[in-house]
Amino acid sequence: MNLLAALGPHERLEAVQALPSKQWRIHTVEENALPTFQPGFTADLEQAAGSSMVVEGAWRTRASDCRHTLVQCPTTRNTGAVVRFADGQRLLIEDIRESPGRLPKLEMFMTGLPIFFAIMGVVAWFATRLVLQPLRQLSEAAEAFGRDPDHPPIDETGPAEVRQAMATFNRMRQCLRAYIEERTHILAAITHDLKTPLTRMLLRLEQCTDEPLRLRLAEDVAAMQRLVNEGLELARSIDLSQPIRILDLGALLQSLCDDTEDAGAAARFSGQGEAFVSGRPEALRRSFLNLIDNAVKYGGGARVDMERQDGDWLIRIRDFGPGIPEQHLHDVMQPFFRLEASRSRETGGTGLGLPIAANLLTGQGGALSLRNHPGGGLEVCVKLPMAGPPASV
Numbered sequence: 001m002n003l004l005a006a007l008g009p010h011e012r013l014e015a016v017q018a019l020p021s022k023q024w025r026i027h028t029v030e031e032n033a034l035p036t037f038q039p040g041f042t043a044d045l046e047q048a049a050g051s052s053m054v055v056e057g058a059w060r061t062r063a064s065d066c067r068h069t070l071v072q073c074p075t076t077r078n079t080g081a082v083v084r085f086a087d088g089q090r091l092l093i094e095d096i097r098e099s100p101g102r103l104p105k106l107e108m109f110m111t112g113l114p115i116f117f118a119i120m121g122v123v124a125w126f127a128t129r130l131v132l133q134p135l136r137q138l139s140e141a142a143e144a145f146g147r148d149p150d151h152p153p154i155d156e157t158g159p160a161e162v163r164q165a166m167a168t169f170n171r172m173r174q175c176l177r178a179y180i181e182e183r184t185h186i187l188a189a190i191t192h193d194l195k196t197p198l199t200r201m202l203l204r205l206e207q208c209t210d211e212p213l214r215l216r217l218a219e220d221v222a223a224m225q226r227l228v229n230e231g232l233e234l235a236r237s238i239d240l241s242q243p244i245r246i247l248d249l250g251a252l253l254q255s256l257c258d259d260t261e262d263a264g265a266a267a268r269f270s271g272q273g274e275a276f277v278s279g280r281p282e283a284l285r286r287s288f289l290n291l292i293d294n295a296v297k298y299g300g301g302a303r304v305d306m307e308r309q310d311g312d313w314l315i316r317i318r319d320f321g322p323g324i325p326e327q328h329l330h331d332v333m334q335p336f337f338r339l340e341a342s343r344s345r346e347t348g349g350t351g352l353g354l355p356i357a358a359n360l361l362t363g364q365g366g367a368l369s370l371r372n373h374p375g376g377g378l379e380v381c382v383k384l385p386m387a388g389p390p391a392s393v
Contacts, residue, residue: 009089025094029082034092035059045081056082056090134158138166145173191232198225230352243280244364246387249313250275252285253304256292266301267292275306275313278387279364287360288315290353291380295319299377308386315382323372332370333358 007015013026037057046055058081080094134157141154153170156163201221208214250271260267277284295302299319306315324332331337335355358368366384373379 009085009087012085012089012091025096026091029090029092034082035061035080042081049083052086054084056084058082134162134166138162138169142169145176188232191228194224194228198228230356244278245281246276246278246389247281247284248274249277249284249315249384250306252281253288253306253315256285256288257302257304260292260296260302265296267296267304268302269304269306271304271306272308274389276387276389277313277364277384279366279384280360283360283364287357288317288382290357291317291382294353295378295380309383311386312383313386315384317380317382318373319377319379321377323376323378324370326372329370329372333368 034057036059038059041060042055042058045058049055058079060079062078078094078096080092082090082092084090137154137157141151144151153173154166156166156170158166198221202218205214205218205221208217250273253271254269257267257269292302292304295317296319299321301320303318303320304315305318306313308314333354335352354368354370361368361382361384364384366382369381371379371381
């Protein structure tokens with residue numbers, strides 16, 4: 001308005017009409033068409049206009065003729081004033097604007113629905129991640145405990161329900177560790193204590209004058225000694241106190257086969273260079289020595305092959321014997337189970353060789369399985385996770 005006050009009477013109308021926006025209108029006053037003035041708004045506008053003009057009256061309204069319909073409907077805002085300039089010209093100045101129309105309710109709902117689902121998707125992703133991460137840790141801890149009972153307990157973090165599950169898992173882990181230790185100590189104590197009376201029996205047999213009887217009793221005592229010794233081996237196979245380190249499995253298998261051949265038995269190894277695994281050296285040596293000895297004892301010789309299979313080393317130990325009936329392939333993995341053909345004094349056997357080897361390998365992340373080879377003989381398959389070379393290599 002102050003700009004209009006600075007113009008002449010004829011220039012005021014031309015200036016408003018030249019504006020690019022059709023928002024402003026200015027025309028002469030028609031007394032019979034004026035709306036009702038609003039005193040409060042008139043006073044405010046007169047104070048803002050200053051002394052350059054006189055505000056005789058002003059008003060402002062907001063109206064819409066279609067506010068209750070479902071079509072898009074802009075709301076009209078009308079602001080106007082009757083002013084008298086210093087040169088005596090009296091004009092009506094109006095400001096007419098249309099506010100953005102209201103979207104119909106259904107259209108507003110359909111427009112906001114994708115935004116709502118997007119927000120909920122983001123929230124659900126964060127919530128799922130918050131819950132699944134500790135659950136994944138729990139799953140990994142359970143798998144690690146299955147490979148190594150000495151694996152440390154899991155940190156109890158995450159939502160309350162997940163923390164409770166982790167605490168339960170840690171208590172279960174502690175109970176299982178105590179049970180394993182107790183069973184190991186009992187088995188070791190029993191087998192160790194049996195050695196003393198067996199030694200006394202051998203000494204007393206030397207005084208037996210009945211030679212046939214002495215020989216039969218000596219064979220029974222020797223069989224009992226083998227059972228006691230392998231019972232101690234079974235107890236040691238459960239005890240996983242030896243530290244884990246990186247070793248070359250290929251070199252270990254080659255050494256075992258060479259020792260077997262030096263003892264007069266047939267054993268051949270076929271592998272591919274260095275094969276590093278993470279394990280307990282003495283436990284691995286005992287387990288593969290048991291498997292090779294079984295192949296030599298019951299199958300006339302051992303053929304040991306090693307190859308890569310995904311992220312594992314696959315070791316196949318095949319003998320050249322009659323194999324095992326399919327219905328007994330699972331049974332021979334149980335302690336003290338022996339096939340009828342092996343229950344003789346010539347072949348001996350206590351039924352602990354395979355369970356000992358399986359315990360030792362399972363405790364180091366390995367797996368042992370049996371099958372009858374299509375070309376004849378029994379084949380023992382062992383899988384061990386691959387590892388990188390030690391830092392000193």
